[in-house]
Amino acid sequence: MSSSALLKSSLAKKYWMAFTGLFLCLFLVGHLAGNLQLFIPGEEGQLQFNAYAKFMTTNPLVQALSYIVYLSIIFHAVDGALLTVKNRKARPVNYQYSNPSANSPWTSRNMGILGTVILVFIVVHMSNFWYEMHFGQIPTDADGNKDLHTVVVAAFTDASIGLVYVIGYVLAMAAISFHLVHGFQSAFQSLGVRSKSLMKPIQIAGYLFAILIPLAFAVIPVYIHATH
Amino acid sequence: MNLTLKVWRQSGPDAEGRMETYQVKDISGDMSFLEMMDVLNAQLIEKGEEPVVFDHDCREGICGMCSMYINGRPHGPKQHTTTCQLHMRSFKDGDTIHIEPWRASAFPVIKDLMVDRSSFDRVIQAGGYISVNTSGNTLDANAIPVPKDDADAAFDAATCIGCGACVAACKNASAMLFVSAKVSQLSLLPQGKVEAAERVKNMVAQMDKEGFGNCTVTGACEAECPKGISLENIARMNREYLKAQLTPGK
Numbered sequence: 001m002s003s004s005a006l007l008k009s010s011l012a013k014k015y016w017m018a019f020t021g022l023f024l025c026l027f028l029v030g031h032l033a034g035n036l037q038l039f040i041p042g043e044e045g046q047l048q049f050n051a052y053a054k055f056m057t058t059n060p061l062v063q064a065l066s067y068i069v070y071l072s073i074i075f076h077a078v079d080g081a082l083l084t085v086k087n088r089k090a091r092p093v094n095y096q097y098s099n100p101s102a103n104s105p106w107t108s109r110n111m112g113i114l115g116t117v118i119l120v121f122i123v124v125h126m127s128n129f130w131y132e133m134h135f136g137q138i139p140t141d142a143d144g145n146k147d148l149h150t151v152v153v154a155a156f157t158d159a160s161i162g163l164v165y166v167i168g169y170v171l172a173m174a175a176i177s178f179h180l181v182h183g184f185q186s187a188f189q190s191l192g193v194r195s196k197s198l199m200k201p202i203q204i205a206g207y208l209f210a211i212l213i214p215l216a217f218a219v220i221p222v223y224i225h226a227t228h
Numbered sequence: 229m230n231l232t233l234k235v236w237r238q239s240g241p242d243a244e245g246r247m248e249t250y251q252v253k254d255i256s257g258d259m260s261f262l263e264m265m266d267v268l269n270a271q272l273i274e275k276g277e278e279p280v281v282f283d284h285d286c287r288e289g290i291c292g293m294c295s296m297y298i299n300g301r302p303h304g305p306k307q308h309t310t311t312c313q314l315h316m317r318s319f320k321d322g323d324t325i326h327i328e329p330w331r332a333s334a335f336p337v338i339k340d341l342m343v344d345r346s347s348f349d350r351v352i353q354a355g356g357y358i359s360v361n362t363s364g365n366t367l368d369a370n371a372i373p374v375p376k377d378d379a380d381a382a383f384d385a386a387t388c389i390g391c392g393a394c395v396a397a398c399k400n401a402s403a404m405l406f407v408s409a410k411v412s413q414l415s416l417l418p419q420g421k422v423e424a425a426e427r428v429k430n431m432v433a434q435m436d437k438e439g440f441g442n443c444t445v446t447g448a449c450e451a452e453c454p455k456g457i458s459l460e461n462i463a464r465m466n467r468e469y470l471k472a473q474l475t476p477g478k
Contacts, residue, residue, distance in 0.1 A: 010442045011432055011469045083442050087400035090441030092333050096236070096247055097326035099300025100399060103451035108444060109399055186445040192467025194460060 010086070016079050018187035020072040025184065027069050028176075028213050038152065038220050043142070049152075050145040057133060077119055084112045107182040114179040121172035128155055128165075156221045157228045166221045173218035180210035229255050229321035233268060235280055236328045238337050245337065247326075257317035261304060262287060262294060264316055282341040289313040289454065292389030295396070296341055297328040302393035302452045310391065310454045330392050332401035334438040347438040348390050348406060354434035355427035356410045358419050369419070378416045385412035387455040394449035394457070400441025405449035407435050408465035409457045415468060425472035432469055 005012055034056065037049045056062050100109060107114070132138055133148050141147045156162050156169075184206035188194060193202070230253045238245030252268050259267070262284050269279035285293035294311040298304035304314045319325065327341065335343040360366060374382075386409075394405035411428050414420030420427070443462055450459045 005429075005473055008436075009432060009469075010436050010440075011466060012473070014442060014466070015470065087402075087441035087444070090333055090401035090439055091331055091399075093331055095297060095300065095328055095331055097234070097300050097328065098297075100448065102301055102305075103397055104399075104446035104448040108446035111444060182445070189445050189459065189463050190443070190466055192463050192465075192470060194463035196460075 013079055013083055014190040017076060017083070018190035020076040020079070021183050021187045023072050024069070024076065025180070025209065025213075027072075028217075032213060032216055035217065035220050038149070038224065046147070046149040047141055047143050047145075049149040050141050050147055051143065053133060053148040054145045073119075073122065077115065080112060080115055105182065107178045108186070111179060111182060114175050117175040118172065118179060121168075121175070124168070125172075153224055153228055156224045162225060166225045169221045170218045173214040176217075177210050177214040180214070181207065184209055229257070229316070229319065229323075231255055231264075231319065231322070232324040234324060234326045235268075235341070237280070237340055238329075239278075239339065241336055241338060247328075255316050257315065259316045260287065260312055261296070261298070261314040261316065262312050280341060281339040283343075284312060287312040290389060292391035295330050295343065295391060295393070297326075297330060297396055299326050302330070302396040303391075303454055307451075308454055308456050310389075313454075330396035332392075332395050332440065334401065334403070334440050335392060335395060343392075345390075345392050347440070348392065348403070350438065351403065351407055351431055351434045352410065355423070355430035356414065358414060359423060360419065372418050374417060381460075382413050382416040385409040385416070385457065385461050388413070388453075388457050389455060391454065393452050393454060395440065397448040397452035398441065398443075399446060399448065400444055402443050402449070403435050403438070403440040404443040404462045404465070405453060405457055405459070407431055408461035411465045411468060412461045415464075424468060425475060428465060428468045428472050432465075 007013075034052055037045065037052055039045070040048055056066075129148065129152065132151050133146060136151075138151055139147050141149070156166050158165070185202050188198075188202050230251065233250045233252060234247045235250060236245055237248045250268055250271075252264065252271065255264050255267065262282075265280060265282060272279045283293045283295055285291045287294075289310045289312060292310075294303075296303070296311045298311065298314070303309055303311045304318065306314055306318055329335075329337050329341045330343045330345075332343075334347040335345055338344050388406060388409035390406060392403075392406070395401050395403050398404075411431060414427065415424040445459070445462075447459060450457065
């Protein structure tokens with residue numbers, strides 16, 4: 001691929017959106033696997049979660065992978081913003097009267113808005129937990145690991161702001177779900193992976209992924225809030 | 229039936245446009261939408277006003293000249309129907325109908341409802357052809373065997389009439405459905421395979437140069453296309469372009 005076509009052509013920009021988007025889908029699965037450990041009760045759960053958090057922040061391979069994730073998020077957001085600007089320019093004068101819901105689903109027309117909501121969530125989410133884990137002053141548990149478990153539980157059970165966090169988290173997961181309902185199958189289309197026989201499996205996998213993964217994420221803070 | 233029409237009037241490419249309201253009476257359900265517009269224009273001419281300018285030619289749904297964004301949708305409310313084949317029976321007595329031109333920076337308004345679609349011609353000129361000798365010794369096309377599935381897919385793509393409804397419907401004013409139909413129609417067939425890589429690169433480059441938007445896979449183009457061109461063509465073009473860019477060549 002010539003270097004200009006690699007970044008500048010409209011199609012290549014969509015390849016990158018699709019590629020980073022699908023990579024971030026994989027990241028969601030990995031992240032969820034870690035979060036599910038919050039369901040383990042008592043001190044055993046606390047120690048295991050903290051040991052896992054330590055592994056995730058110190059293992060060189062995981063660290064390398066995490067930088068690729070940060071880059072993917074930034075690239076996906078910047079590329080998306082550039083595409084949006086170009087798309088707006090393609091129709092400088094809008095229709096006086098339009099009926100877009102007659103021919104396209106809402107999610108497909110609002111990926112930018114959903115993406116912005118998700119980006120705001122990521123910033124808040126990382127300042128709550130990622131920043132605390134890396135740079136915050138947090139106590140250690142019985143094994144001497146940073147006690148991220150207590151930070152997480154405290155955030156979602158805080159008397160004044162805990163419920164707001166839970167609701168915000170659930171709403172952000174809903175935004176991710178809507179983003180994925182369109183984004184998952186759309187990524188395959190952008191990469192040219194589509195045929196009569198592949199169409200249905202990709203759609204079904206997309207819907208399942210878009211519903212089940214964010215749902216599993218959303219259940220965790222609700223569970224924590226309800227049980228602590 | 230009696231109707232209220234809200235029509236986009238714009239006296240020239242650089243003039244400020246606005247929606248004007250008109251009343252038309254005794255419209256028959258058997259009239260086509262364009263015939264209804266003819267009634268409006270006759271009325272305007274009688275009153276000594278400027279008639280509404282709109283594109284039309286064959287009036288039988290195959291030339292791709294008619295356009296019009298009717299009640300928020302290109303070619304109006306019916307599926308697989310061009311404006312000339314849309315009949316007034318699709319509307320009710322007393323309805324208000326909004327009529328606007330296609331809106332895209334690559335389709336500048338010439339006057340009223342007529343837009344300049346020569347950007348499509350330039351995309352075709354960039355690669356929408358096959359280089360064959362036409363000096364009298366051309367091979368019979370049927371002498372080359374073509375798998376049935378490929379022939380069918382190429383023919384489906386070839387039904388595109390280049391009207392631009394896909395661009396008009398797309399929230400990004402993207403021409404991906406049009407360009408991909410033309411790319412597919414040619415590259416699926418043996419005669420077109422020879423230049424497939426250069427073709428897709430050149431046509432996409434021209435499409436970008438004309439200022440069309442990107443594909444967000446909303447599916448609006450496919451839903452509004454009077455010929456039912458499938459999004460599958462866009463996926464095929466994405467595939468062809470990726471292949472062409474990754475293949476070392478000139």
